[in-house]
Amino acid sequence: MATNSHQTLGEFIIENQADFIYSTGELSRLLSSIKLATKVVNYKVNKAGLVNILGEFGNENVQGEKQQKLDVFANETFIETLSQREVVCGIASEENEDFIEIKGAEHSKNSKYVVLIDPLDGSSNIDVNVSVGTIFSIYHRVTETGTPVTLEDFLQPGNKQIAAGYVIYGTSTMLVYTTGNGVNGFTLNPGIGTFYLSHPNMCIPEDGNIYSVNEGNYVKFPQGVKNYLKYCQADEEDRPYTSRYIGSLCSDFHRNMLKGGIYIYPSGTNNPHGKLRLLYECNPMAFIAEQAGGKASDGFQRIMDIEPTELHQRIPFFCGSKNMVKKAEEFMRSEE
Ligand code: AHG
Ligand code: MN
Ligand code: MN
Ligand code: MN
Secondary structure, three states: OOOOOOOEHHHHHHHOHHHOOOOOOHHHHHHHHHHHHHHHHHHHHHOOOOOOOOOEEEEEOOOOOEEEHHHHHHHHHHHHHHHHOOOOOEEEEOOOOOOEEOOOOHHHHOOOEEEEEEEEEOHHHHHHOOOEEEEEEEEEOOOOOOOOOOHHHHOOOHHHEEEEEEEEEOOOEEEEEEOOOOEEEEEEEOOOOEEEEEEOOOOOOOOOOEEEOOHHHHHHOOHHHHHHHHHHHOOOOOOOOEEOOOOOHHHHHHHHHHHOOEEEEOOOOOOOOOOOEHHHHHHHHHHHHHHOOOEEEOOOOEHHHOOOOOOOOEOOEEEEOHHHHHHHHHHHHHOO
16 A cells, blocks of 8 residues: 655645545645654654653643643643644644643634644553554534634534544654545655555454554453354454554554554443543544445444534544444344
């Protein structure tokens, strides 16, 4: 799939501007701002062991998680970049209890877009030099332009997303995104700081042989998930499947995108609705998965059709190759 394309992300954004639902150039500027912020975060992540950026920040976030210094740095970088460049009217982040209204500057006030973001995904992997990422989601505001944003602008179902993407600060740094017209992946050339189109029109295989779940929580999983995992492990013609779990959603999702597979974070852990956040993690990944020909479900229904009720809402997540997610849903339904 990877090519030696010489097209840069910047060129790609401009060339595809005509495809955007709102082709005023505003979305292009917003995507370019996200691109810039990812380069700043990438720069910091890359030298994490050399500068004083590893370890805990000393605060708990609204999720009840111990914030890492890089969680805070990435959050501030995205918020500052997007607000200074006046490309959004509001931002909601995993790391902030409330949404942020971008006030003041004329452009922000009149912007049509809100961004929802998981600035640093895979926090627990930072200190051990395993890949982390960023996940973002863009919506058109539903309240009137020029007025202050409200919660309503952020509590939209995933099927209203205008764009979504993720970044992996990994072996190489990649930015993968969709505007509802397929999925494209770009790899950063760190020498010159430019993203190049390396994975055009990404498609997730319909079937796969990798399952990705934190099996340490097995005894707390719903019976449907337990049964599905036994199915994955059965010694049959095309099984057992292989188990791979990095613990950074971005990385586990990306591997499944390329190789085929299923990612599951079910209910039944310490939180009755699982761990992953509907707005910052599940909806953007669901949009990308579907755009690549895959599927995303809470075990029973399409993730992107769920009406959110709160900003930091959690939801069980089954995502990846279409036929694998369908199979997992069958197991869930049979134990309903
Ligand atoms: P975050 O670092 O943004 O809080 O997200 C962590 C998420 C996700 O990246 C990962 O797949 C999952 O938490 C891992 O959770 P467990 O350690 O419970 O398996
Ligand atoms: Mn977190
Ligand atoms: Mn996350
Ligand atoms: Mn995070």
